[in-house]
Amino acid sequence: TSFPTESNATMTETIALFGATGGTGSEILAAALAKDYKVRVMVRSPSKIPEEIKGNANLTVVEGDFSKLEAVKETVQGADYVISAINGPMGKPKKFPVGELVTFVKELVGILKETPSVKVLLHQSGALVPDGNGGTTMTMKFMRRTIATYIIGIGPNLDENEKITQYLESVKGDVAFKTIVTRPGAGGLAPGDGEKTLVASDKPSTSAQKFKDVAAFTLEAIKDESLYGTYPYVV
Structure with a gap:
C-alpha cells in the first residue's frame, strides 16, 4: 500500500488552472500532475496540451476561452485552488x-464567490507591476518605463496586470477565499531545466528565472498562509 508523501497532494485536492499552455502555465500543469493533484484546465485549443499528459487520469481539459463563462464555471467546479x-x-x-x-x-x-470549495486564488503578475497599494521600487519603475515599454514592448501587459492587482486588492475583504499575486523577476522568464529554489521576498530580483522554477514556487505558494493577501516578489 502506498501513501502520498507530505510534498504531494491528497487525492481530494484539485487545482483549476488558467493559462495552462503558456510558459509558466505549462510547467505548473506538469508539476501539479507530478504531485498527484487533480488538475482542471480551460484551453482554447486542447491540441496544445502535450501528448504525454493528455491521458493522465487526474487531468480534466475544458475547451473554452475567456468569453465562455460556462466553461469557466466547469473548470473551477470542486477546485481547492485556482491559479491564473x-x-x-x-x-x-x-x-x-x-x-x-x-x-x-x-x-x-x-x-x-459561488464556488465554496475554493480556498485560494493565485494570479501571476510580474516584478515590474506595483503591489495592490501601488508599492514598487525606483528600479522597477525605471525598467517598466524604458526597457519593458519601448524595447520589449510589454507595456500593455504590465498595465493590464496592474489593473488586475488593484482589482484583487479591492475585493479581498469581500470574498471567502484568499488571494495572492506573485511577481516573478524583472529579468524575464525563460524555458529550460530548473536551476534554483525561488522564494517570496519584499525586494525584487532583476535576474532571469526559469518557468519551471516559478511553477515550483507557485505550487508552494498556494499553501503558504503567510502569503495570503500579499503581493510577493519571487526571487
Whole structure:
C-alpha cells in the first residue's frame, strides 16, 4: 500500500488552472500532475496540451476561452485552488487585447464567490507591476518605463496586470477565499531545466528565472498562509 508523501497532494485536492499552455502555465500543469493533484484546465485549443499528459487520469481539459463563462464555471467546479497564469501577446503592444484579462479576472472572481470549495486564488503578475497599494521600487519603475515599454514592448501587459492587482486588492475583504499575486523577476522568464529554489521576498530580483522554477514556487505558494493577501516578489 502506498501513501502520498507530505510534498504531494491528497487525492481530494484539485487545482483549476488558467493559462495552462503558456510558459509558466505549462510547467505548473506538469508539476501539479507530478504531485498527484487533480488538475482542471480551460484551453482554447486542447491540441496544445502535450501528448504525454493528455491521458493522465487526474487531468480534466475544458475547451473554452475567456468569453465562455460556462466553461469557466466547469473548470473551477470542486477546485481547492485556482491559479491564473494568463497573459496576452508578449512584445506585440498593438495586438494586445486591452481590458480582456481584467474583465476575465472580474468574471472569474464572481464565479468563485459561488464556488465554496475554493480556498485560494493565485494570479501571476510580474516584478515590474506595483503591489495592490501601488508599492514598487525606483528600479522597477525605471525598467517598466524604458526597457519593458519601448524595447520589449510589454507595456500593455504590465498595465493590464496592474489593473488586475488593484482589482484583487479591492475585493479581498469581500470574498471567502484568499488571494495572492506573485511577481516573478524583472529579468524575464525563460524555458529550460530548473536551476534554483525561488522564494517570496519584499525586494525584487532583476535576474532571469526559469518557468519551471516559478511553477515550483507557485505550487508552494498556494499553501503558504503567510502569503495570503500579499503581493510577493519571487526571487
